[in-house]
Amino acid sequence: MHRPQEIETLDELFARLQACDRPLLLDELYELVRRVVIPPADYRPRLRFSAEQFCFQTLFESPHFEVNLIGWHPGQFSSVHDHRGTACCVLVLDGIFTNRDYLHPPGGSLMEVSSCQLHPGEVLCRGDQQIHCCGNAAESRTDLATLHFYSPPLPPLSERRFD
Numbered sequence: 001m002h003r004p005q006e007i008e009t010l011d012e013l014f015a016r017l018q019a020c021d022r023p024l025l026l027d028e029l030y031e032l033v034r035r036v037v038i039p040p041a042d043y044r045p046r047l048r049f050s051a052e053q054f055c056f057q058t059l060f061e062s063p064h065f066e067v068n069l070i071g072w073h074p075g076q077f078s079s080v081h082d083h084r085g086t087a088c089c090v091l092v093l094d095g096i097f098t099n100r101d102y103l104h105p106p107g108g109s110l111m112e113v114s115s116c117q118l119h120p121g122e123v124l125c126r127g128d129q130q131i132h133c134c135g136n137a138a139e140s141r142t143d144l145a146t147l148h149f150y151s152p153p154l155p156p157l158s159e160r161r162f163d
């Protein structure tokens with residue numbers, strides 16, 4: 001079976017994104033992100049952590065994409081948010097990534113419906129009206145590093161929060 005060519009450095013990844021002349025649909029973004037295999041020496045020097053909350057660095061921005069590198073200590077989570085208007089894929093680099101999915105029925109209250117854990121090299125995709133939060137579980141013993149891809153770039157967080 002033909003194995004898709006891997007994208008082996010952040011510079012190569014960003015050159016490919018720069019060459020795209022439109023946002024990608026969720027399945028297209030997934031096809032790109034699953035080919036990303038970057039070595040720790042390429043991302044760890046850019047990784048930041050904070051004792052207060054997860055710490056993100058925007059590594060790439062264009063009219064059609066945003067790529068954020070996020071460092072999470074155990075117990076640090078995102079807010080609950082949706083992806084209206086953006087396709088989102090998360091590539092796990094180091095540690096164990098926990099995702100929790102929610103439903104918000106009209107007139108009802110927000111409820112958690114499922115959760116899962118992903119390991120380095122695995123990719124989580126969420127899009128459209130999907131509501132979730134993600135991060136590093138408190139019982140985790142290791143820091144977490146993730147690379148988040150958005151197409152088009154994220155709207156301001158204030159328009160997306162549920163809490």
Ligand SMILES: [Fe+2]
Pocket residue numbers: 081082083088126132
């Ligand atoms: Fe998200």
